[in-house]
Amino acid sequence: MPSRSSALLLLLACSMGCVRENFFQPDARLVTTSSPAATDSVLVTAGRHYQRGPVHNLLLGKHYRPVWATPVWVPVFDPATAVPGGLKPGKLGGGFQSTSMTVLGSDGREYALRSIDKDPYKTLPKIFRKTFALNLVRDATSAANPYGSFVVAPLAEAAGLLHTTPRPFYVRSDENGLGEESELFRGKLVLLEEKFEDRASLTPAFGKATDLLESDDVLRDRFADPSHRVDQIAFARARLFDLWIGDWDRHEGQWSWAVYPDANGPTIYRPVPRTATRRFFGSRMVSFPGL
Structure with a gap:
């Protein structure tokens, strides 16, 4: 006999049917x-279009x-x-x-x-x-x-x-x-x-920064010259902030780095987070024991 979990999944698939038009x-x-x-x-x-009925919310989550x-x-x-x-x-x-x-x-x-x-x-x-799978992944945006x-x-x-x-x-x-x-x-x-991608993007909020670089450029300069350093405290603060707001999938392409040179000391790179895709992400759907 099919398990209760399988029956629920089958019911969900049937209720979604083929891909929804419009x-x-x-x-x-x-x-x-x-x-x-x-x-x-x-x-x-x-x-x-994400507003759905109670059964749908129970199975796929109320989300946002x-x-x-x-x-x-x-x-x-x-x-x-x-x-x-x-x-x-x-x-x-x-x-x-x-x-x-x-x-x-x-x-x-x-x-x-x-x-x-x-x-x-x-x-x-x-x-x-062209299957119900597209309905599912589209609906997940509501999380x-x-x-x-x-x-x-x-x-x-x-x-x-x-x-x-x-x-x-x-x-x-x-x-x-x-x-x-x-x-x-x-x-x-x-x-x-x-x-915020280059020198032309700098605003007064960046203080004495002279440029904005990509992550690859910062890593290249950092390993080429030990006097070039990443502001580790600022980076840790930015990453902890990401975790706090639920932005858990940020990659190197979603950072710019403000450059702060010092004629008498190290060149410091401070992180500038770019807009990421997930913030306050919260998927709350019914669980299926045994899956």
């Missing part, structure tokens, strides 16, 4: 609010579903006014889940514009992309807090860490200011934040 909300803006063309802010949800489905007011994205001097579209980026673009300020600074919701479609082998990045900035400030200051925006359904890729962002809730 899984994501068609537009983040609630239709009860004014047209974004006539206002500077609108009422949106980060992902009301209420947060994803809660309406919030956010400003409407306008490339001409989002930052002083405006923004111009740059290179389309993103990994296997997020939609992102590097946008350029009039002063040469680079910013990241990224969708808050994710689609892990490309992370699955092709054989599973991440959609507004975690905005909470982290003031916490990082209090902890004495260098950080970005992300801001939320809604992209109008008729937005054309992002060039040929505008359609990818229309109707979405997005995050806009600074990119």
